[in-house]
Amino acid sequence: MCEITIFTPVYNRAYCLKKLYDSLKEQTWKDFEWVIVNDGSTDHSDELIKTFIEEKRIKIQYRYVKNHGKHNAINIGVEMAQGRLFYIVDSDDSLPRNALDRIMYWESTIKTEKRFAGVAGCRGNKEGKIIGETFEGEYIDATVLERDAKHIIGDKAEVFYTDILQKYPFPVFENENFISESAVWLMLGKEGYKLRWFNEITYYGEYLEDGLTAKGNLLFQKNPKGFLYVTKLELSCYPNDKIKCMKLCVAYYTTLKKVGIDLKRCAADLGVSKFYLAFSYMLFRIKNIKG
Numbered sequence: 020m021c022e023i024t025i026f027t028p029v030y031n032r033a034y035c036l037k038k039l040y041d042s043l044k045e046q047t048w049k050d051f052e053w054v055i056v057n058d059g060s061t062d063h064s065d066e067l068i069k070t071f072i073e074e075k076r077i078k079i080q081y082r083y084v085k086n087h088g089k090h091n092a093i094n095i096g097v098e099m100a101q102g103r104l105f106y107i108v109d110s111d112d113s114l115p116r117n118a119l120d121r122i123m124y125w126e127s128t129i130k131t132e133k134r135f136a137g138v139a140g141c142r143g144n145k146e147g148k149i150i151g152e153t154f155e156g157e158y159i160d161a162t163v164l165e166r167d168a169k170h171i172i173g174d175k176a177e178v179f180y181t182d183i184l185q186k187y188p189f190p191v192f193e194n195e196n197f198i199s200e201s202a203v204w205l206m207l208g209k210e211g212y213k214l215r216w217f218n219e220i221t222y223y224g225e226y227l228e229d230g231l232t233a234k235g236n237l238l239f240q241k242n243p244k245g246f247l248y249v250t251k252l253e254l255s256c257y258p259n260d261k262i263k264c265m266k267l268c269v270a271y272y273t274t275l276k277k278v279g280i281d282l283k284r285c286a287a288d289l290g291v292s293k294f295y296l297a298f299s300y301m302l303f304r305i306k307n308i309k310g
Contacts, residue, residue, distance in 0.1 A: 020101050020102070020103075021050050021051055021052050021078070021101055021102045021103075022048075022050045022051060022102060022103055022104060022123060023048070023050070023051040023052075023102045023103070023104045023105075023106055023119055023122065023123070023178075024051070024052050024053075024054050024096075024100040024101065024102030024104065024105050024106065024181065025043060025051055025052070025053045025054070025106050025108050025114075026054045026055075026056075026093065026096040026097075026100065026105060026106065026107050026108070027039065027053065027054070027055050027056075027107075027108055027109065027110050028055075028056050028058055028089045028092035028093065028096070028107075028109070028110070029055055029056070029057045029058060029060055029064050029068070029110045030057075030058045030059065030060050030064075030086065030089075030110075031060045031061060031062045031064065032060070032062075032064060032110035032111060033060070033062045033063045033064040033066075033067045034062075035110065035111045036064065036067060036068070036110050037067070038111075038113050039108060039110060039111075039112060039113050039114075040053075040071050041113075042113035042114045042115075042116075042223075043077055043114065044076050044077060045116050046114065046116060046117075046118065046119050046120075047116055047117050047119070047120050048117075048119035048120040048122075048123055051077075051078070051102065051119055052077075052078040052079070052080060052100075052101055052102060053077055053078065053079045053080070054079075054080045054081075054096045054099050054100055055068055055079065055080070055081045055082070056082050056084060056092040056093075056095050056096050056099075057081070057082070057083040057084065058084060058086050058087065058088065058089065058091075058092045059083075059084065059085050059086030059087075060083075065083055068081055069081075080099050080101075082095065082099065086196065087191070087196055088195070088196030088197050088198070089197070089200075090189035090191070090197070090198045090200070090202070090245075091189070091191055091196070093107065093189060093200075094188045094189050094191070097181060097184045097185055097188070098185075100181045102181060103180065103181060103182075104122070104126060104137065104178050104179070104180060104181065105178070105179050105180070105181045105184055106122070106176075106178045107177075107200075108222065109224075111225055112222060112223055112224050112225060113223045114221065114222060114223065115220060115221065115222075115223065118140070118221040118222065121140065121217075121219050121221055122138060122140065122178050122221055125138045125140075125158070125215055125217050126138050126178070128215065129215050134211055134212055134213055135160075135180075135212065135213050135214065135215065136179050136180060136183050136207050136212035136213065136214055137177060137178045137179040137180050137183075137214055137215075138177075138178050138214060138215045138216075138217065139175045139176060139177040139178065139214045139215070139216045139217070140175070140176045140178075140217055140219050140220065140221030140222065141153055141173060141174070141175060141176065141217075141218060141219060141220050141221065141222070142173070142174035142175065142176050142220070142222045142223075142224040143220035143222070143223065143224070144223060144224075145223055147220065149173055149174075149218075149220060150173060150174040150224060151172065151173030151174045152170070152172050152173045153170075153171070153172075153173040153218055154169060154170045154171050154216070154218070155170075156218070157217065157218060158215055158216060158217040158218065159171060159215075159216050160213050160214075160215050160216075161213060161214065161216060162207070162208040162211065162212060162213050162214070163201075163204045163205060163207060163208035163214070164205070164208035164209065164256050164257070165208075171216050174224060175216065176221050176222035176224075177204070177214060179207075183207070183212065184203070187203050187206055187207060187210075188203075189202055189203055190202060190245070190248055192242070192244040192245055192248070195241075195242040195243075195244055195245050196242065197238045197241070197242040197245060198242065198245030198246075198248065198249060199245070199246075199249045201249055201252075201253070202245070202248060202249050202252065205249070205252050205253055205256055206252065208256065209252075209255070209256050236274045236277075239274050239275075240274060240275065240277065240278045243275060243280075246271070246274070246275075247271070247288050247289075250267055250268075250270075250271045250289065251289065251290070253267055254267055254268075254289070265299040265302070265303070266299075266303070268285075268289055268291060268295070268296055268299050269296075269299050269300050269303050271285060271288075271289060272285040272286075272296055272300060273300070282296055282297060282300070
C-alpha cells in the first residue's frame with residue numbers, strides 16, 4: 020500500500036514519456052507508485068517503460084493490453100492501484116516537484132469530512148500561470164455539477180479516492196474505444212460527492228496534436244454510444260437548466276449529423292421530440308448568426 024497512485028495510460032508516447040518520469044523522480048513526497056497501462060502502443064514505449072522499471076528509482080506497476088481506449092485503461096489502473104488516492108497524469112504532461120506534497124496536505128484537510136471524493140489543484144505551465152480562469156480565494160468545496168455556479172472553470176487536476184473510483188468504473192461499449200472522462204465525474208457529482216478545489220498548480224499540462232483533446236468531435240462521431248451515454252447523463256444532472264439542456268441536445272445533433280445521423284434519429288436517441296430538437300437547433304443557429 021501507499022498514499023498515492025500516479026496513473027498514466029500510454030499510447031505511442033515514447034517520444035515524450037521520459038519528461039513525466041523525470042518529474043516523478045524529483046517529487047518531494049516519496050510515498051507513491053506509478054501505474055502505467057500501455058494501451059497497445061506500436062512504438063518503443065514498452066521497451067522504454069521497462070528501462071524505467073530496471074532503474075528502480077520509483078515503484079512502478081506496468082501492464083501491456085490490447086488497445087481499447089483511455090477509459091478502459093483507467094478501469095484497469097484503478098484495479099491495479101495500491102494507493103489511497105488516484106491521480107491521472109497523461110503521458111505528455113508532468114508534475115511540479117511539490118505536487119504530491121501539496122495534494123497530501125489538502126487531502127489531510129478533508130479526512131474527517133463526509134461525502135468527499137478527493138481534492139483538485141490547478142493545471143498550469145512552468146512559468147506559474149494557471150491554464151484558463153479560476154475562482155477567487157484559497158479553496159472551494161463543490162461537486163462537479165457546481166463548477167460553473169462557483170466559477171471553477173479553469174483546467175483542473177483532480178485526485179480521487181481509489182475506493183470511490185472502484186465503485187464507479189467507466190462504462191465500456193462494444194466496438195468503441197472512447198468515452199469522455201465526464202462519464203464518471205458527472206456521476207460522482209450526481210451522487211453528491213464533493214471535491215476540495217484549491218488554487219495551486221499541481222500539474223503541468225500540454226495539448227499535443229496527437230492528443231485526445233485535439234481530436235475533438237471526431238471521437239464522438241466514431242464512438243456514438245459513449246457520446247449518447249454522456250449526453251443523457253449530463254441532461255439528467257441539470258434537469259432544471261433549460262438552456263443547458265437545449266445546448267446539450269444541439270451539440271449532440273450537430274456532431275452526429277455530420278456523419279449522416281438525421282434529426283429524427285437524434286431526437287429518439289435523446290428521448291426528446293423532433294419539434295424540441297428542431298426548435299433548439301434553429302434557436303442557437305439564429306443566436307450564432309446574430310453573434
